[in-house]
Amino acid sequence: MTSRPARPTTRRGDVFDPECPTRRLLDRIGTKWTSMAVKVLAEAAPGEVRFAELRRRIPGVSQKMLSVTLHSLVRDGLVARRVEPTVPPRVHYRLTDLGLSLDVPLAALRTWAEEHMARIDEANAISDGVPEI
Amino acid sequence: MTSRPARPTTRRGDVFDPECPTRRLLDRIGTKWTSMAVKVLAEAAPGEVRFAELRRRIPGVSQKMLSVTLHSLVRDGLVARRVEPTVPPRVHYRLTDLGLSLDVPLAALRTWAEEHMARIDEANAISDGVPEI
DNA sequence: CGGAATCCAACATGATACTG
DNA sequence: CAGTATCATGTTGGATTCCG
Numbered sequence: 426m427t428s429r430p431a432r433p434t435t436r437r438g439d440v441f442d443p444e445c446p447t448r449r450l451l452d453r454i455g456t457k458w459t460s461m462a463v464k465v466l467a468e469a470a471p472g473e474v475r476f477a478e479l480r481r482r483i484p485g486v487s488q489k490m491l492s493v494t495l496h497s498l499v500r501d502g503l504v505a506r507r508v509e510p511t512v513p514p515r516v517h518y519r520l521t522d523l524g525l526s527l528d529v530p531l532a533a534l535r536t537w538a539e540e541h542m543a544r545i546d547e548a549n550a551i552s553d554g555v556p557e558i
Numbered sequence: 559m560t561s562r563p564a565r566p567t568t569r570r571g572d573v574f575d576p577e578c579p580t581r582r583l584l585d586r587i588g589t590k591w592t593s594m595a596v597k598v599l600a601e602a603a604p605g606e607v608r609f610a611e612l613r614r615r616i617p618g619v620s621q622k623m624l625s626v627t628l629h630s631l632v633r634d635g636l637v638a639r640r641v642e643p644t645v646p647p648r649v650h651y652r653l654t655d656l657g658l659s660l661d662v663p664l665a666a667l668r669t670w671a672e673e674h675m676a677r678i679d680e681a682n683a684i685s686d687g688v689p690e691i
Numbered sequence: 692c693g694g695a696a697t698c699c700a701a702c703a704t705g706a707t708a709c710t711g
Numbered sequence: 712c713a714g715t716a717t718c719a720t721g722t723t724g725g726a727t728t729c730c731g
Contacts, residue, residue: 447593453678455588457704460580476713487705492714502681514711521676530670533663537723538579544656544658545586548635590724609693620725625694646692647731695730702723711717 453501458486458494460531466504466520467528473507473517504528586634591619591627595629599637599653600661605648606640636660 454460465482466474474482480491495518498504503524509515519530586592598615599607607615613624628651632635636657642648653661 445594446675447597447668448590449675450667450671450678451584451588451593455584457581460584461578464580480713488714489706489716493704500682500685501678502684503678508713509681511712512711514714516713522613523674523681526674527670530663530666533666534583537660537663541656541659542579542582545583545634545636545704548656549633551635552633610709621694622696622726623724626724641693644692645731647694693731695728697726697728699726700724703721705720706718708715708717711713 453497454527454531456494456497458483458490460535461486462491462494463503463520463524463528463531464496464535466518467525467532470520470525470528471524473519476516476518481516498524586630587660587664589627589630591616591623592631594595594619595624595627595631596636596653596657596661596664597668599651600658600665602660603653603658606652609649609651612651630646 454463459481462479465479476491476495478490479495480486483491486494495504495506499506499518501523505519505521507519508519509517587596594616595612598612609624609628612628613619613621616624619627628637628639632651634638636654638652638654640650640652642650
């Protein structure tokens with residue numbers, strides 16, 4: 426993800442704007458763990474998922490990066506955070522309506538990836554000079 | 559974009575694999591200039607676009623990064639590169655069929671971004687404690 | 692014209708340790 | 712349990728320069 430300059434103005438329709446909405450969106454969902462977090466939360470929707478549960482369902486994510494990722498999503502209004510004031514505290518996350526709506530095009534991208542990434546791998550293999558037999 | 563380990567095995571259907579197709583795809587289209595290059599090429603499809611033309615249509619891109627971005631797309635089989643052996647040389651780029659198919663879900667993501675990024679900006683403004691009046 | 696090579700700064704991520 | 716703080720590191724992307 427590139428850095429986030431302080432709330433740049435969104436200019437609708439001009440996708441070639443240096444701060445075009447598409448690239449700013451990709452700056453968010455393109456971070457390492459965001460798409461997986463959204464997917465886990467989308468599958469649980471409209472239910473909630475706790476922090477530890479998310480961590481278990483996203484292999485390889487560190488505590489810090491999951492925390493950073495989730496708070497970034499909360500800040501963007503894509504995820505809602507609910508804290509049970511118990512000891513120890515329980516923190517629950519769920520997709521907001523906005524987050525759920527984002528999951529629609531994201532799911533399409535997932536489908537494309539599952540269907541076509543093998544072809545990208547093949548293309549890379551050929552570029553690497555790997556024989557095809 | 560994170561680095562690209564040497565052609566990891568694509569395991570279909572397991573989106574939670576650390577090397578899941580979706581994240582590997584996002585590692586590619588999530589780079590700063592990729593989505594814009596794909597969009598320009600998609601709009602010109604099935605026609606070709608020359609290097610200088612691409613550069614003009616993508617404000618802010620450096621020569622180096624456009625070159626890197628395009629070669630990465632070529633390597634992935636998403637873009638085809640054609641060189642006219644003239645002096646000086648003319649280099650033309652176009653989306654492959656695979657690239658065109660990727661533009662479908664990508665266009666959906668663009669639409670979402672244009673329609674909803676303003677709400678993400680609002681959410682950020684509220685998080686920053688900016689008064690809403 | 693369309694690069695390639697180099698250097699460099701900024702940032703994203705990760706490991707580790709600590710806390711309410 | 713669910714963080715936060717700090718430090719270490721690799722990568723991305725940009726500026727510049729040179730080339731066929």
